[in-house]
Amino acid sequence: MIEATHGDYTIREIGLTPDELAPLVELHHEVLPSRAYATDEKKQGLLGELQAALAGRDPLVLTAFAPDAKMVAYKLGYRTGNRRECFYSWLGGVHPFHRRKGLYRALTRLQHEWAAGQGCLYVETHTWGDNPGMMILNLQEGFIASGSLAAVDRPGTRIIMRKMLQNP
Numbered sequence: 001m002i003e004a005t006h007g008d009y010t011i012r013e014i015g016l017t018p019d020e021l022a023p024l025v026e027l028h029h030e031v032l033p034s035r036a037y038a039t040d041e042k043k044q045g046l047l048g049e050l051q052a053a054l055a056g057r058d059p060l061v062l063t064a065f066a067p068d069a070k071m072v073a074y075k076l077g078y079r080t081g082n083r084r085e086c087f088y089s090w091l092g093g094v095h096p097f098h099r100r101k102g103l104y105r106a107l108t109r110l111q112h113e114w115a116a117g118q119g120c121l122y123v124e125t126h127t128w129g130d131n132p133g134m135m136i137l138n139l140q141e142g143f144i145a146s147g148s149l150a151a152v153d154r155p156g157t158r159i160i161m162r163k164m165l166q167n168p
């Protein structure tokens with residue numbers, strides 16, 4: 001299990017139990033403005049969705065806690081691909097009060113280190129074209145744009161970003 005520090009923050013890998021995921025689900029709805037008004041039923045739905053998507057797929061769920069023990073950042077993904085060659089970095093975010101302190105960069109680097117250690121060839125993530133912060137950070141961390149996906153449920157495009165973790 002990964003455990004690290006970043007300044008005053010503690011970074012910790014967590015499992016998929018409801019108790020562990022509940023604060024992450026709460027945070028996810030604070031981080032993404034589009035989720036701010038989700039009902040409790042919807043939030044509860046995300047917990048099940050996360051468990052179903054991550055179980056049995058070599059998931060890595062990284063979280064960061066402030067000194068007062070509140071979860072303030074998370075980054076999660078799972079292994080995929082025909083030969084399980086890809087680590088797909090699915091969701092992540094940082095509470096608005098804790099941004100621009102290098103937390104997401106720290107989570108990103110730990111994730112990539114871990115995925116490389118698991119033998120993944122590359123890491124992939126899908127970033128909305130209207131999310132410059134995420135895009136800039138990903139480019140700084142070595143991703144390149146390698147394709148795009150039209151959204152089915154909203155206007156705009158998701159940019160497929162990839163970063164090699166090993167020499168092919």
Ligand SMILES: CC(C)(COP(=O)(O)OP(=O)(O)OC[C@H]1O[C@@H](n2cnc3c(N)ncnc32)[C@H](O)[C@@H]1OP(=O)(O)O)[C@@H](O)C(=O)NCCC(=O)NCCS
Nearest residue numbers: 031091092093094099100101102103104105133134136137
């Ligand atoms: C994008 C996000 C994850 C960045 O988290 P963060 O912890 O603030 O990022 P970091 O402090 O590690 O930033 C590292 C670098 O990325 C770049 N960056 C981060 N946010 C940026 C922004 N809003 N605009 C421009 N550049 C940005 C900067 O170069 C920054 O370095 P600097 O602060 O020294 O200038 C955070 O703003 C967030 O949670 N956004 C909403 C959720 C989201 O978009 N999630 C992705 C989809 S699931």
